Amino acid sequence: MDWRPNRKSSLSLHQQIVNWMKQQITRGEWPVATKLPSQRSLADSFGINRSTVITAIDELIADGLLDTKVGSGTFVSNNTWNVLVASNQPDWGNYVRNGLHEPNLQTIQDINLHETDTTMIRLGTGELSPSLLPIKKIEQTLQSIAFDAQSLGYSEPKGDKRLRQSISDHLKEKGVIASPSSLMIVSGGLQALQLIAVGLLQKGSLVLHESPSYINSVHPFQSAGMQLTGLSKQSRETIPKQIKKINGKQKASLFYTVPTFNNPTNATWTREERLELLSLCKKEQVPIIEDDVYSDLWFEKEPPPPLKSFDDDGLVLHIGSVSKTLSPGLRIGWIAGPMPVIERLADIKMQMDYGSSALSQQLVAAWLSQGEHSKHLDWLRGELIARRDLTLALLKQHFQGMAKWQIPQGGFYIWLELCKPIVNPTLFKQALKEHLLINPGYIYEPNNHTHLRLSYSYASEEQLAYGIQTLSEIIRRLI
Template sequence: MFIEWRPNRPSNQSLHQQIVDWMKQQITRGEWPVATKLPSQRSLADSFGVNRSTIITAIDELIADGLLETKVGSGTFVSNNTWNVLVSSKQPDWKNYVRNGLHEPNLKTIQDINQYETDTAIIRLGTGELSPSLLPTKKIEKTLQSTSFDAHSLGYSEPKGDKRLRQCISVYLETKGVNASPSSLMIVSGGLQALQLISVGLLQKGSMVLHESPSYLNSVHPFQSAGMHLVGLSKQGRESIPTQIKRINGRKKASLFYTVPTFNNPTNTTWTKEERLNLLSICKKDQIPIIEDDVYSDLWFEKEPPLPIKSLDTDGLVLHIGSMSKTLSPGLRIGWIAGPITVIERLADIKMQMDYGSSALSQHLVAEWLASDQYSKHLEWLRYKLIVRRDFTLTLLNQYFKGLAEWQIPQGGFYIWLKLCKPIVNPNLFKQALKENILLNPGYIYEPNNNTHLRLSYSYASEEQLAYGIQTLSKIIRRLI
């Protein structure tokens, strides 16, 4: 439970009474239904900015009023006594609804990450997002100011998305060797929505989804929540991934294979052209569609990566996902899917049922950037800035993490997949770092039971934050070891 409210210190009313009144309000309004568990006394004290003794006094008063109850070894809960039942007699059992909802909840660590990322005092060492200083804010403002709109351009777009934007993306994909006509493209609200549409639009409940492991898929639940069964395949194993696919598919038919083949999230590995051809060959033979998540491929440094798997696809086997979130702005919420027209029309129909199309304003802006040379110029500048950040981070790791961890030099993207020398990546390390205002992305959110890796990002935190965060993290790790 994340609490944003704080008592008003200049008020004539005591702090403890303000807290009592606010908690009563949460209960009587139904925002805290019966059986809601309160955070610990220490957490409440931190949230409210008061002493723990103030919290104890407030809770004791609410217990005396019959609104709260304590259960030994379990904590403090909204009471289920007669007075409270009368207050909440019209409340449905929301706890039961929440428990039985179809969508899988995030892991507790993911929930904490989502919560603390909004705290400006936190140093975000694992965030897969561009720093505000790397976003072309002023240039985007200038584009919007110099662009004229009519009522039609700001209305709902057609099911596949703005036609001009799809034409621009089609031309852009040609530079990557991908031939996708505007009719075979659809606009989505970011890459994650593409996966959600695929999960509910193309697969049956119980389908087996193969993916390389560790994987971004384990940190979100688009397939799991739709009733799919995920099977992770390791590139580091004795068998190649094509061999693993052949063996697994011989027992049970796989529905698709998901991959981030260029600057992978979280490992930052990149498939060679030969590996891409081998994957395409086995998937073609076994008729397993490939979902190619290609959101990082524009962020190469010294050398361009191999062309996308989609560029090698002559059979309509690959659904290709792209996005502007990692290069232009995550807030625009603009991505796309390229694939066979029948598939695109199916997914577009479902998207119209979900949100009636992505933001018309964002689509118009991205089309303007792609139609001019603004996007390509921005990418050149962004790559340079990311190289500087990467090199600075590598210098820090060489200074503070020698003997503590191993890592590879990133050739693009956002991430360093840091392998610690001891298996101490667990919720305790996560909490210890939080105490120092450092937010981590631990390996176990990308691969169950991975207690040796951290996903470090050089794309978000400032140089000052990176320097303090990496040095402090090394001290925490040495202490735990």
Template sequence: MLQIDWKPQKSSTLPLHLQITTYMKKKIMNGEWTIGTKIPSQRALAQQFEVNRSTIVTALEELAADGLIESKVGSGTSVVNNTWSLLASTPPPDWTSYVRSGIHEPNIQLIQKINEAEADPTIIRLGTGELSPDLLPHEQMKQFLQMEVGETISLGYEEPKGSLALRETISQYLKRKGIEAGPASILIVSGALQALQLISVGLLKRGSVIFHETPSYLNSIHVFQSAGMKLFGIPLDHEGIQHDSIGRLKRQHQASLLYTIPSFHNPTGTLMSENRRQQLLDICKKEALPIIEDDVYGELWLDTPPAKPIKANDTQGNVLYMGSVSKSLSPGVRIGWIVGPEPVIDRLADIKMQTDYGSSSLSQYVVNQWIKSGGYEEYLDQIRAELKVRRDFAITILNTYFSKIATWTIPSGGFYIWLRLQPEISIRKLFDRALQEGILLNPGSVYDKNNLEHLRLSYAYASLEEIEKGLIRLAELIIELNSL
């Protein structure tokens, strides 16, 4: 979808339709809107430019007369010419066809719309899975960036597995979680998403089947799908992923691995019990089914610490463990880690060197300073306290305004409340109505295409005032849509 961040000047002496024609022609002539680019509908353009539809019609007619756009019944209006084809004897590349033929699957339209809306600072973001800018450690970060006299920092590439100093620090840090892993068994990555990308291209073949909880974060990204993998969902209960059928399903579908978020699951907030973690590890060992354990929310417990990671009881190298500071310290630092058997880590490190030649040296330095100094633990205590206040506040609002229209479980950590709506209303209509009023939601269909009754609410990003205002209006919208 075209991004248009311009409006005609109504105070100008130049007619509105000429301003619009000039703007659009410039976009086409500069090659920003290439051949095949779809032009929004007349109605959409009229709304965007805040003019009458007749003004848009006149502007489009002039562009068509210049041979720059063409309208076809049933397929709308698109760019058919630009400066390259006007000046050259051969036509320019049709970049639209290249875009369509790329091997990486595009985000579903709903996710693209969410991503666009998140760039609007006026939007109340009730589904965003990251810490509020107000909670980020701006002042502490400045202190960690101030180096001591005589101290140096690498500004070049780190070794393939990442900064040795950081890997040594993480090795010690993981011992508190019961995980024994030397620096050679740790790979520094640019967040958990890159870890999944490396696994998808470095360890798996096209057509491999990936087991995961359903609903799942994996459905909101296309890392495995773009690499030719197939996702297979296994239901959750209050203790976590239901393990009883894994053995039978593994043999039936020839699954290659299982992906799980045992601590404060995204999107449901479920905390896998200690017993279920052991059962899952046992069945996967028996079936020789490797586990990817995504523990990016594990430090964000609000009531009591969760059970030890599944990796802590892994004595056979069956588990690839992923951690990150993106959810707890800063999404902009982009540092995470994979822990696993050395041959696997060596393979993934080689793939990473081929893709980006290593994560940011500066970010690795900062994260090492945070963890090694003990400042990270102190900061986590503060964040847990802040998130608990926000969670409790959100639950109070839900108890007051949603008791007759929705059900939910109080999460014991993480960012999310998995809200199930009682009225049979269209979640997509609710999403659109809410967005029109400046409230951004994350529908359940983002995490399971068949889920038409849930919303993923986040209490981590919006301010308390925004949470109150947004949730109260959301309740009103649900009631309004249910009465139609």
């Protein structure tokens, strides 16, 4: 609530509240069945005593504008007076409830809400700290670009030609052969998944994925009406064998994986595992979506080549992005795949947003072609290694005997496994009270109550030290 009663007004506080709430209802901002915040929350928001809020609400209930349901709260009433007032108002609540796109879990909505709060210590955020963004270099690169009216207009459906050539050259260094014609620019990796969901799959298609998985936290396939089945690397059977067994009963439409520095587990598939997966999916005719946004962030040892580098049959759709290495705000990613697929997805993208930002495309093209990306990655890896080592030392100091973890070989994350299944909304809310923002395991795997995704890429060293110590104290209390 961004409104507060005026203490200097001649009207009483409770009458100001009554008048304001009536306006919210008559203007249609609070449609029928809208649930009001709790009395305590309203009092805090208005900066007044709870008794004043209760008096105002009681008056509105008496007028028939509000209704109270025991154990459920206070709602905008559906009585005759309100129906007359709202005769021209559609039932927006019904639209909201029945929209096609799946809502986020409440925890994810809370994370998204609190990420803009500068008082929060973001221990789970999967992006680079502002201190790791090459602001000066980006400014210099922008100044080196000769813009013209055409370069800042709409690009062709697949994206800027120069950028696609730069990405093609970049992928070649990883062993991935993708001509500019078989590449398209997207507004980040998530849009790539959304385009695949609505452009290539039928409603009800079976999508297999490695579990726990990033796609459980963003819903690109669920919202398009797909069935999702998670496969675990911890199972007695390998994931390729699990795919074969499932595919024998119901034809799978594709398999989604983050094989290098997985989100959220940070696990990396070996070369042998990649070849086994590719061989099995080729036999079973199950296409693979390879989400490869973290592979440039290796530390001491370079990871195995991408799945796409072994793909001679057009089986793999390869997704990349500069969001994790350069800047998330640029919103530039790409898909590499068979040309008919790319042309189909490019057509759909044009229907959605008519192309990604021309300015961002020009910048990333120059950044890649001028060799700035390689130099930046060398520096960035060193910074992330220092942050990783600090986080590992803090975990050893505060979580020894209370949790288990692996040493990351790249990427952003530590998949922290607690000794007790206490990762639940209560832990999340307790952390919020201490101004800690965490990513609990159940947003990636519904029944996972033992894991937290910790990130060392965003919080400062001071925030990591304070945050990890405070988090350990909260968990010890709950245990």
